[in-house]
Structures are given as structure tokens and as C-alpha cells.
Amino acid sequence: MDLTNIPIMAALKQRLAWLNNNQAVITENISHADTPGYRAKQLEKQQFSGLVDELSGGASGSVQMKANSGRHMDISGGAADTSRIREMKGREESPNGNSVVLEEEMMTLADNQMKYGMVVNLYKKNLGLLKKAIGKDGGR
Secondary structure (H helix, E strand, O other): OOHHHOHHHHHHHHHHHHHHHHHHHHHHHHHOOOOOOOOOEEEOOOOHHHHHHHHOOOOOOOOOOEEEEOOEEEOOOOOOOOOOEEEOOOOOOOOOOOOOOHHHHHHHHHHHHHHHHHHHHHHHHHHHHHHHHOOOOOOO
């Protein structure tokens, strides 16, 4: 059984992928904190609340193919991660033109890690519920 056929599990998996990509962007910002002229970047926000409806096909119940690029198609029928990396606007710049504020990036990284842990726990809880439903819980 493929767990990604269950909309909530597919949504959680997609959220984990987004959080993983977000961590990569944040750590890139941190690693370039002293690079002259580097502009801080961020991943576009993901609307998690609409993921389950989107993955279940909304009211129609049919799953459609979605493009994640002009040249790519996601043949699994699931929503591809279409988040885009963009430059952060309105940030202070250091004298060398760098817009990374290390303290803000570290707080964003900690927040991202907490959200990742929460989604992992949700995934585990849903797996536990599925095991109970099929009787593989071992009597617990």
C-alpha cells in the first residue's frame, strides 16, 4: 500500500519536503553571512491548510497531473513542490552589501526545526492510527 494515496499522508510528506528545502535555504543564508554583496533569500510560504484538499482533488475527488516547471510533469498525480526561492526585501544591509542578519536566520532555523519535528510527530501518529485500524497494533 502506498501511503501517499492517503491525502493527509501525502500532505504531511509534501510539508516535510518543503521544510527540508526551507532549511537548505536558511543554511545557505547562514553560510553566506560574511559574503560581500550576498542577498538573503527565503522560500515562498507553503499553505499547508489547503494541501489535503488539493491532494484529494477538492470537491471533484479526481487527482490531476501538475507541472512543477515548464518542462517537467509530476506523473505521480500528486502536487509537486512549486515553492520558489526569492530574495528577502526590506532587510538592512551591512556596509559590504550583505543583507543576512545572523540572529534572525538562527531564529528562523530554530522555528523550522520545531515545525519539522511537529510534522514528523503527526506522521507517526497517523501511521499509528492506520496500524490500529488494520489490527497490527499488537494489542496496545
